[in-house]
Amino acid sequence: xxxxxxxxxxxxxxxxxxxxxxxxxxxxxxxxxxxxxxxxxxxxxxxxxxxxxxxxxxxxxxxxxxxxxxxxxxxxxxxxxxxxxxxxxxxxxxxxxxxxxxxxxxxxxxxxxxxxxxxxxxxxxxxxxxxxxxxxxxxxxxxxxxxxxxxxxxxxxxxxxxxxxxxxxxxxxxxxxxxxxxxxxxxxxxxxxxxxxxxxxxxxxxxxxxxxxxxxxxxxxxxxxxxxxxxxxxxxxxxxxxxxxxxxxxxxxxxxxxxxxxxxxxxxxxxxxxxxxxxxxxxxxxxxxxxxxxxxxxxxxxxxxxxxx
Numbered sequence: 315x316x317x318x319x320x321x322x323x324x325x326x327x328x329x330x331x332x333x334x335x336x337x338x339x340x341x342x343x344x345x346x347x348x349x350x351x352x353x354x355x356x357x358x359x360x361x362x363x364x365x366x367x368x369x370x371x372x373x374x375x376x377x378x379x380x381x382x383x384x385x386x387x388x389x390x391x392x393x394x395x396x397x398x399x400x401x402x403x404x405x406x407x408x409x410x411x412x413x414x415x416x417x418x419x420x421x422x423x424x425x426x427x428x429x430x431x432x433x434x435x436x437x438x439x440x441x442x443x444x445x446x447x448x449x450x451x452x453x454x455x456x457x458x459x460x461x462x463x464x465x466x467x468x469x470x471x472x473x474x475x476x477x478x479x480x481x482x483x484x485x486x487x488x489x490x491x492x493x494x495x496x497x498x499x500x501x502x503x504x505x506x507x508x509x510x511x512x513x514x515x516x517x518x519x520x521x522x523x524x525x526x527x528x529x530x531x532x533x534x535x536x537x538x539x540x541x542x543x544x545x546x547x548x549x550x551x552x553x554x555x556x557x558x559x560x561x562x563x564x565x566x567x568x569x570x571x572x573x574x575x576x577x578x579x580x581x582x583x584x585x586x587x588x589x590x591x592x593x594x595x596x597x598x599x600x601x602x603x604x605x606x607x608x609x610x611x612x613x614x615x616x617x618x619x620x621x622x623x
Contacts, residue, residue: 318369319621320377321430322361323423323613324348326395329361332614333369336623338434343614344368353397362411376417376621379403380426380613384468388420391468419620425462425471426616427606428455431570433619435608442567444560445606446473446553448575451487452495452502455616458564462620474499478556482509498553500528500575507531507545516541532578550585557586558593561601572606579605 318341323330325348332343346364349356365377381403383393390401408414421429428445431437437445441460447453452474456463463470474495475488484505486493496502504527507520518541519534520526534542557569571583583603590601608615 316373317375318373319375319618320365320369321380321426321614321616321618321620322377323380323426323617324357324361324382324396325423325613326350326382329357330611330614331361331364331368332611332618334615334618336375338615338618338622340434340611340615342368343611348396350395350397353399354393357396358403358407359410362407365411371413371416374413374416375623376419377407377411378426378617378620379407379418379420380423380617381420382423384464385420385422385425386464386466386468390420417621421462421464421616421620422455422468422471423613424453425455425464426620427453427572427608427612428457428471428570428616429462429619430608430612430615430617431572431606432457432460433615433622435570435612435615436604436606437568437570440568442564443570444473444557444564444566444568445570445572446557447573447606448499448553448571449573450499450501452493452499453573456564456566473556473560476556476559478552478559482506494552494556498549498556500573502552503528503531503545503549503575506548507542510541510545514541518542528575529577532581536581546582547585550582551589554586554589555593557590561590561594561598565598567602569601569603570606571603572612576605 319334321332328345333341384391403420404418437443443457445455454471454473456471475493479492483491484496535546
């Protein structure tokens with residue numbers, strides 16, 4: 315009988331579910347809506363029914379979950395986007411799912427994105443990896459010796475909330491000021507661009523737009539727009555500095571850059587590398603950095619990684 319791993323990535327709008335073989339090859343994937351009514355009380359039930367209807371349960375080796383919140387020892391501490399407070403997902407799912415002999419594991423969504431890239435993506439073959447996910451905010455995941463690092467309170471890998479900027483001191487949604495994500499996320503890049511446009515009269519193609527995205531800033535930078543280039547250089551410097559702090563703490567084999575901003579590819583990676591080495595010299599000279607390859611599916615892969623044999 316073939317054996318399968320189930321990876322479940324719970325998002326605020328939809329839940330991605332993947333069925334994998336034991337080597338991390340994706341066999342089938344599907345989505346179901348996230349029912350957040352009544353503090354998300356139906357979410358685990360919906361997942362259980364969906365798996366039962368799609369997969370031969372007798373062939374399942376384990377079911378892994380990624381959730382948008384801190385996790386410690388398998389207990390979700392808080393998931394505001396789902397309406398959950400503290401929740402032992404493994405125990406509650408096993409009460410709903412009529413096959414409690416099947417192992418269930420749970421971890422934070424950013425951590426499992428990193429694990430997914432190690433399982434079947436850009437990080438395959440590595441055991442000590444740190445991932446920065448650059449989207450609306452900045453997420454992070456850490457693997458040491460092939461194991462996800464969660465920390466005492468489940469907040470290991472909250473790389474977007476390291477305080478790295480004291481120049482602009484921009485407010486972060488976490489309540490602090492100067493966090494990585496205020497200057498190095500997609501939102502951060504737009505923040506920097508608007509500040510640059512205000513503090514100078516220098517010509518820029520960005521001035522023709524009332525609102526613009528980080529992608530627009532990258533596009534303009536690639537065309538040689540001076541303001542856009544300054545913005546990307548500065549955001550890259552902040553990110554390189556954040557990565558240097560992690561590198562000098564953990565000395566990982568590999569950094570992975572994911573999220574929507576990573577679509578800038580080598581243009582972004584080259585700028586980060588140029589600025590990274592002065593921060594870590596003379597101790598680190600050949601740090602490997604790559605762009606993530608699994609996109610939005612990384613969470614499913616990583617959730618399956620949690621229950622691999």
